Amino acid sequence: MLELSRRRFLIGVGLSGLAVASPRLMAAGSTPGEQAFHSRPIPSTGESVPAIGMGTWITFNVGGDQYLIDQRTRVLETFLERNGTVIDCSPMYGSAADVIGAGLDKLGAHDRIFAATKIWTSDGSETREQAATSERRWGIDRFDLLQVHNLLAWQEHLATLKEMKAEGRVRYIGISTSHGRRHRELARVMETEPLDFVQLTYNVLDRESEERLLPLARERDIAVIVNRPFQGGSLFRRFQSEPLPSWAGEAGVGNWAEFFLKFIISHPAVTCAIPATTSVEHMQENMGAMYGQLPDASQRRMMAEYVRQL
Amino acid sequence: MNGAAWLSYSLQDFVMFGPEVFLRLFARINQDLWPWLLLWPLAGLVLPWFGRQAAELPRRLAMALAGLAWIGCGYLFLVRYYGPVNWPATGFGWAFVVQGLLLLLLKGRALPAPMTRPVAVSWWLAILLLPWLSVLEMPDVWALALFGLAPGVTVAATVLLFARQPSPLRWLLLVLPLAWTLFSAATYWALGTFWLLGFPVATLALLVVAFRVNPSPEQTPDSQSVRPGPGRQSP
Numbered sequence: 001m002l003e004l005s006r007r008r009f010l011i012g013v014g015l016s017g018l019a020v021a022s023p024r025l026m027a028a029g030s031t032p033g034e035q036a037f038h039s040r041p042i043p044s045t046g047e048s049v050p051a052i053g054m055g056t057w058i059t060f061n062v063g064g065d066q067y068l069i070d071q072r073t074r075v076l077e078t079f080l081e082r083n084g085t086v087i088d089c090s091p092m093y094g095s096a097a098d099v100i101g102a103g104l105d106k107l108g109a110h111d112r113i114f115a116a117t118k119i120w121t122s123d124g125s126e127t128r129e130q131a132a133t134s135e136r137r138w139g140i141d142r143f144d145l146l147q148v149h150n151l152l153a154w155q156e157h158l159a160t161l162k163e164m165k166a167e168g169r170v171r172y173i174g175i176s177t178s179h180g181r182r183h184r185e186l187a188r189v190m191e192t193e194p195l196d197f198v199q200l201t202y203n204v205l206d207r208e209s210e211e212r213l214l215p216l217a218r219e220r221d222i223a224v225i226v227n228r229p230f231q232g233g234s235l236f237r238r239f240q241s242e243p244l245p246s247w248a249g250e251a252g253v254g255n256w257a258e259f260f261l262k263f264i265i266s267h268p269a270v271t272c273a274i275p276a277t278t279s280v281e282h283m284q285e286n287m288g289a290m291y292g293q294l295p296d297a298s299q300r301r302m303m304a305e306y307v308r309q310l
Numbered sequence: 311m312n313g314a315a316w317l318s319y320s321l322q323d324f325v326m327f328g329p330e331v332f333l334r335l336f337a338r339i340n341q342d343l344w345p346w347l348l349l350w351p352l353a354g355l356v357l358p359w360f361g362r363q364a365a366e367l368p369r370r371l372a373m374a375l376a377g378l379a380w381i382g383c384g385y386l387f388l389v390r391y392y393g394p395v396n397w398p399a400t401g402f403g404w405a406f407v408v409q410g411l412l413l414l415l416l417k418g419r420a421l422p423a424p425m426t427r428p429v430a431v432s433w434w435l436a437i438l439l440l441p442w443l444s445v446l447e448m449p450d451v452w453a454l455a456l457f458g459l460a461p462g463v464t465v466a467a468t469v470l471l472f473a474r475q476p477s478p479l480r481w482l483l484l485v486l487p488l489a490w491t492l493f494s495a496a497t498y499w500a501l502g503t504f505w506l507l508g509f510p511v512a513t514l515a516l517l518v519v520a521f522r523v524n525p526s527p528e529q530t531p532d533s534q535s536v537r538p539g540p541g542r543q544s545p
């Protein structure tokens with residue numbers, strides 16, 4: 001759970017100031033190489049979060065394998081060293097919550113993260129119980145963000161989540177979908193419910209949410225977490241052997257991971273993308289996207305066109 | 311969820327762990343149980359010797375060993391090791407335990423006639439060759455998929471016994487192996503661990519062997535014969 005350290009508080013205050021000046025994009029000098037560091041305000045409060053978070057689907061589900069738990073702890077450590085905070089999980093992800101908990105324990109990092117999980121049960125009366133189980137598995141007192149997973153029993157869960165937020169049992173509430181599913185229903189929820197966050201799929205190939213959901217999120221002041229930023233890894237499988245465009249450097253892009261992630265976080269409605277990885281090197285690459293120049297609107301169009309042609 | 315929504319899912323969307331996690335299960339269970347794990351493959355090796363005896367007691371023992379293999383594989387591999395990374399594995403694990411208990415309860419009845427030589431040879435080939443599939447995929451000799459622990463080998467070998475049962479018991483005993491075969495084949499395909507597809511393929515091949523060279527008791531006039539002739543094949 002994010003308890004602001006002094007350093008982070010100072011960065012946060014600085015960034016919030018920037019947010020007022022430029023609510024769409026907050027950038028401040030930081031590591032690595034003193035390049036601009038990108039974070040975004042959560043529209044409902046103005047609190048800032050780093051623009052790259054971490055997903056845990058598949059990657060952190062390693063069961064009781066101590067060797068892999070230690071290895072994933074190093075991935076988590078790299079994420080935190082590179083100023084990442086937002087970690088996304090779900091009770092659906094097998095042992096991932098326990099592995100996150102073990103990593104946070106080992107690194108003593110419970111107060112350095114923005115803890116986000118989901119409620120994933122068709123039993124609408126189990127919201128609080130499932131949140132409490134997840135808190136125990138992560139080793140935290142409360143979550144920063146609880147999201148209804150894939151709109152499952154969303155009416156019941158959202159009603160309880162609103163109560164929990166009012167009681168201070170959770171700081172933010174939201175709802176998630178992926179793979180472009182049920183966008184119409186999600187739009188209706190966004191139009192009618194007081195959400196802090198939505199989570200949806202958006203990447204250089206899957207751009208359906210540009211039509212309705214991303215503009216709606218801006219209109220309704222809802223923060224957007226982007227899942228499947230690499231289309232579950234298939235973007236690398238398809239494009240990694242291809243050269244980057246000659247103008248990539250001008251758009252602040254040094255490798256394919258940055259290409260895919262900077263395309264996403266440069267969208268004005270996006271708060272944060274949550275790539276998942278099992279590898280320290282990939283984590284370093286992915287966190288690199290949080291630094292340096294971002295593509296502008298015309299460069300974004302060129303990026304989409306470039307992969308379309310490939 | 312409507313039909314169109316289901317179509318948007320791929321097989322990969324249902325697999326919630328990576329290939330490394332799965333392959334390391336074999337190595338982890340072997341290292342954790344070393345050296346006691348050798349008891350299981352040893353039991354697997356002697357089982358056909360018991361199974362080929364004319365006397366009922368050794369054949370009861372053969373079925374009891376098969377039952378213990380299913381219990382070991384179900385509880386240890388599936389429930390304890392595989393279950394935490396894959397929900398359905400826990401359900402399968404308990405079902406394996408129940409099937410193992412059933413085999414123990416059935417005792418001698420479950421092996422009504424001695425195993426034929428082709429079946430015994432197929433059994434030994436399965437026990438000795440199939441374990442290397444996971445080593446080919448890993449590759450680490452600790453990853454041997456051992457009979458009595460690894461479901462692929464255990465299921466492939468024991469279908470040779472189940473196919474020998476009279477109906478409807480035969481079909482009752484084959485439901486779970488067939489369900490596992492389907493489930494594991496889909497999993498290995500989605501994980502891209504193609505060597506492991508050898509387990510489901512071998513299970514189906516051994517089932518065919520069992521039906522062809524090992525006629526069911528209803529079709530065997532001399533069900534106690536130790537050496538059925540090669541011409542006595544089921545249609």
Ligand SMILES: NC(=O)c1ccc[n+]([C@@H]2O[C@H](COP(=O)([O-])OP(=O)(O)OC[C@H]3O[C@@H](n4cnc5c(N)ncnc54)[C@H](OP(=O)(O)O)[C@@H]3O)[C@@H](O)[C@H]2O)c1
Pocket residue numbers: 054055056057058059088089149150176177178199226227228229230231232233234236257274275276277278279281282283285286
């Ligand atoms: N409905 C929902 O709420 C929902 C649905 C889907 C996803 N999510 C969330 O969103 C997160 C992200 O989505 P995702 O995990 O499905 O897919 P993703 O982040 O788009 O892709 C993950 C894959 O990309 C590979 N990868 C990561 N960084 C790489 C790099 N720098 N170079 C090469 N390959 C790289 C990873 O392999 P390596 O391990 O080899 O790096 C992994 O196979 C999930 O983990 C989950 O938290 C939520």
